[in-house]
Amino acid sequence: MFGFLSVIAGLMLVQTPVSEPDDWGDAPETDFAAALQTPQARAFDFWIGEWRSNWRLRDPDGLGFAAEGQQVHQQVFTMLGGKAVVELAWPLEATDAAGRASGISIRYLDGETGDWIMAQHWPRPGWDGVAFMDQLIGPEENGRIELYSHDPARSTPETTSTRRYTFTDIKPDHFRWEGANTGDGGDSWSTWTVIDLYRLGQDAVSTPRGGPWPGFQPGRICSEAPHGAFDVLEGRWTVSGADANGEPVNGHLDAGRLLDGCAIAGVLDISGRETFLAWSWSSMLQLWTQFSLSDAPGERHRYAIASSGGEGAVFFDAPGATIASPTENYYAGLRGAPAAALDRWVWQRLDAEGAVIVQERRASPEADWTTASTYTLSPPSR
Template sequence: MKKHLLCALAYYGASACVSTSSADTSAQEASSWREALGADISDEWSAPIHRQFDFWIGEGEANWRAKPQGEFYHQKEGSWTRGRVFPILGGKALIELAWARDNPEEASQRGFSIRYFDPARERWVMAQNWPGPGGNGSGFMDQLIGKEYHGRLSMYSIVRRPDGEGEFNIQHRRYNFTDIRPGVGFRWDGSNTADEGATWSTWYVVDFHALRALDPYGPAGTPFPGVHGQNLCTEEPHGAFNNLQGVWQGETADASGAVSPATFSAGLALDGCGVMGVMDANDIKTFVAVGYNATGGKWMFYTLDDQPGTTHEYYVSDEAGEGAVFRHAPDLAIKDEFTAYNLQAYFEAEGALRRIVWEKFTETEIRLKVETRSAPDTAWRLEKTYRLIKQ
């Protein structure tokens, strides 16, 4: 059991917390997203290996160039997005947010990614969510993993692609980041192979152009860049967690009754297809993203904290809001370049050894309890409880 992860996750609320007046929460307050997210790079994450994607930080534009059928070259002028990239968790991770440049309220080209370097695997690990106009996003669990070779950052994962006859083929996907010129731009291309890398089919070439080193942070608890009218994911079950937006303060208590302050700052993301935020409790920051995965028919929590040696995790639930139970689903987190992490069976998580129970979720108060067990057939034990009040 990772105590720091439980503390951060449970940070949303709880059923057995003591009164919020008994703990000093002022030290946990964050006036801006910069402070709440932990955007300033700390010594812990300053080594060059953790800064390999820093060329992307700032605001820029991207020209997405498809290859017309029957043509040799990709088109010169494609569709354009604008985006912002910034560090979080003291520099452990980077977040990308993108939207349509010329028509920001258009229900397309909305995107999110988060990446961090895992020293144990010597790999960069990435998760993303690019919901289409119908809101059929991945719920933050589409993932790739890879590393740098001779100035080229390459990331891979296994994907299942339809063959036109109702069957699915297993292919590898590759993202390449090349032609890197800090402060100027870089190139990204996406490719697939069905023969273990003997041949690759490149479906997009994207030229990124740096614009400015912009501070993208507004007040904590406000929407993230890329929210323009909430035109995506407008129908149920989406939107069930939108009430999380804002700044919440309260406290957490462990099983022994020891109490400490906790703060959660959350904002809307992806124009209605998700909520993201950072939980701050017991001197640990944890980034959280929640959204609905239509393929798995599940609500997804992505979590990553600022502690050395920890990696991202997923929690899944059939329901959202008050009464929902989110179970830890370790098989949904990508392990290596050959892991089929998104199999349907991995979404079930009935044998989970950790869960988060939303005991209360109103416009002004949220309460959680975090429970663990030693084996699937044993009783649940209380680990943490949380209560938070919206400010």
């Protein structure tokens, strides 16, 4: 089972648990399920449901922020047995959609550090984003959540910029989300956006099963190649093969398009173990990324990267690209990843009739690749 999760999701190495007995990485799954019900693990549950958000920028003629900004529709739901909270967003008004962004964020509590980790992908017309590589990390304390990350867009050779997302004023039907930056190590902060969110309803969508995600508008943002190379995966696929230990695996993959053509994502279910997977191309990075997060206790999300998509793609494990601190430049973890990787996944076949993925391993960066396992995805009617 775990071998196949590593083949598709890049989860070859379980995070090394620390020695504290309370850490989720050390806990058996029954204890992990209980840990997911603690207030700390449920700190983002206030967001579950349907929302309208008003994204307000600084008022150039005043001291505060514009009264009205971009209006965004958000659906927020849990995934992976409650381990992750997913925010799915798209323009509130279809008639005003041409210049609006669509987005997704996935956040979960790191059982080793007690921090929340967030990964997001927000493409917009004219810019296809950074393919789920945008990440933040930080704590929840006394009803206030603060997430931080290195900000390469605002950093210069002379000044390193750090970004902060703050979630405050949390009430049943309203809360505030602010974005700010510092270039002096936190001595001063410049707030560049204020987002007010208002609840529209309690109900939230669940993880889409085999079709387009809510809010999807085909081709609005990412209509040209190389986008779409994995769109053939939309639907429900049966999975068969053997894991790295030779044990047979069986399950299914439900995937659908999202972000207006910029990504495809879904859930792999093998014997009750679920993994969220997403594939996306970034013209800025000039890479395909494969994002993965499993429901396994103690496991963080991971990335694998490829220079091309679709049939023939080769994804190299890139564990160094996962955020580890509030100030680390995690994009540096992409440098040299193919040369250093010890695991890779070759898409030998990918079409409407099926897919074949071969897992290859090597003992060191200097060693030759050898086949570890081969897996087959096929439509359920075949």
